[in-house]
Amino acid sequence: MPVLMRARRRDEEHRTATPLELFFDLCFVVAVAAAGRQLAHALAEGHPGHGVLGYLMLFFAVWWAWMNFSWFASAYDTDDPLYRVVTLVQMAGVLVLAAGVPRAFADSDFTVIWFGYLVMRLAMVAQWLRAALACRGAERRTALRYALGMTVCQIGWLGLLAAPRGDVPWVFVVVGPMELAVPALAERERGTSWHPRHIAERYGLFTLIVLGETIAAATLAVQSALDEHAGLGTLLPVAGGGLLLVFAAYWIYFAAPVHQHLRSNRQAFLWGYGHYLVFGSAAAVGAGIEVAVEEASGAARLSAFAAAACVTVPAALFMATVWLIHSRHQKRGPAQQLVLPVCSLLVLACTLAGPWAVPAAGLVACGAVAAGVSLTSRQETALVE
Structure with missing residues (x-):
């Protein structure tokens, strides 16, 4: 029953x-x-x-x-x-x-x-x-x-x-x-009784699954290229840079809990709708890495610049969107607030690096993580003192 x-x-x-x-x-x-x-x-x-x-x-x-x-x-x-x-x-x-x-x-x-x-x-x-x-x-x-x-x-x-x-x-x-x-x-008359912590966890879990799919897609692309006798030395920079990007994306998204920000429907709807770009760009990074691998192995019909943009554009979009709808609510001070917007622009600039664009973007993303950790640690130390 x-x-x-x-x-x-x-x-x-x-x-x-x-x-x-x-x-x-x-x-x-x-x-x-x-x-x-x-x-x-x-x-x-x-x-x-x-x-x-x-x-x-x-x-x-x-x-x-x-x-x-x-x-x-x-x-x-x-x-x-x-x-x-x-x-x-x-x-x-x-x-x-x-x-x-x-x-x-x-x-x-x-x-x-x-x-x-x-x-x-x-x-x-x-x-x-x-x-x-x-x-x-x-x-x-x-x-x-x-x-x-x-x-x-x-x-x-x-x-x-x-x-x-x-x-x-x-x-x-x-x-x-x-x-x-x-x-x-x-919900204009009465909102539903969604649970802030549960909703934040659900979105976080789906982000993890999408990032995992991104790694799987990139791994299969590298494997296929190796099977077709592409040089490992050519593929390693792309694979390594892509892995750094995904690891940094995980760290950036889960740097601080967001459920305390979800207090009303207005806040929650904007946050939830914004994840169309978060999820979409995260999954597109995996597709971009596949394209970059094909270009590095000579199997793609596009330039090195265009192949690099297939990775850097969605990666920059991910960083900028996560900051806009998610991370900035936990940031304190202009230095912390500027880390992700500035680094997203630097990731875009990495497109100009040609064959080294993906590893360069991965290093910039890791730099964003390092800067965020350092600034947060300094702030916590100052508060204790």
């Missing part, structure tokens, strides 16, 4: 991610990896416009479905059999979506993507309707607004099937903002 889906308390102690949520994340990273592979292929073939646009659209679908579930689960996770089954259906939907990524990139055919997204969204609508059945008053109206908003947006995504393939980006331009507006409209 299903239990009533009552809202959980925002101040609940020992609220942590569940095994089901971790399983959910792993299924979503399959779609992230699929989009990253297609981005790397398009960039290596010299089609950056097509590759970046397709990546941004597909990553939006994956990120938005993941985010909607994560915030819902933070407020209403009952972990009973019905909740688990509906969540597993969502996971099946993202795997269908991932299967449609190559066709969407190659032929702008979003049929499989649309169907996978439909499965995910209908499951999410069912979760909100179940929550509405157990709620009263303003809380019930919030749940019903979520269910209605998601349904309307899913109808809007029919444009992916009806529009000429050249007009598909315009469907995202119209329906994407509608999706983004649903939470604000749904």
Whole structure:
């Protein structure tokens, strides 16, 4: 017998991610990896416009479905059999979506993507309707607004099937903002009881999974290049620099806890929405390293400068976005505040280093970590004294 889906308390102690949520994340990273592979292929073939646009659209679908579930689960996770089954259906939907990524990139055919997204969204609508059945008053109206908003947006995504393939980006331009507006409209009367520490942990765990996928993609790229008899001396600087970038990205993101900043919906929404760029740029670094490896081994159809930009641009974007929405809330004083913005510009400048751009960017990122640790240590010492 299903239990009533009552809202959980925002101040609940020992609220942590569940095994089901971790399983959910792993299924979503399959779609992230699929989009990253297609981005790397398009960039290596010299089609950056097509590759970046397709990546941004597909990553939006994956990120938005993941985010909607994560915030819902933070407020209403009952972990009973019905909740688990509906969540597993969502996971099946993202795997269908991932299967449609190559066709969407190659032929702008979003049929499989649309169907996978439909499965995910209908499951999410069912979760909100179940929550509405157990709620009263303003809380019930919030749940019903979520269910209605998601349904309307899913109808809007029919444009992916009806529009000429050249007009598909315009469907995202119209329906994407509608999706983004649903939470604000749904919670204008009463917000859901999401848990700040739990939400911060969920985003942190997904960041770790995306960074892990970045390392895996780069490792496979190096392995493939070695199998094709590329010189190890040529590949080592790219592999080493890429590894330094990923390690620095981990350190920068987890330098300080952020849950204390998430006190209201306004703060939390801006922080949560900003992670579209955090997750997207982190995954794109892996695609960029793949391209840099192909260029170093002579298999890519682009210049050394363009291959370097495939790594430095998303790496700089990651650092700048993490500072803007995440790290600056824990920084004290102009010196600490300037570390990440300045280092993101220096990472961009590394693009000019040609074959040595990736290791140079990795060293700059590590310098940002070292500077942050040093300034924090000095501040703590001054406070003690």
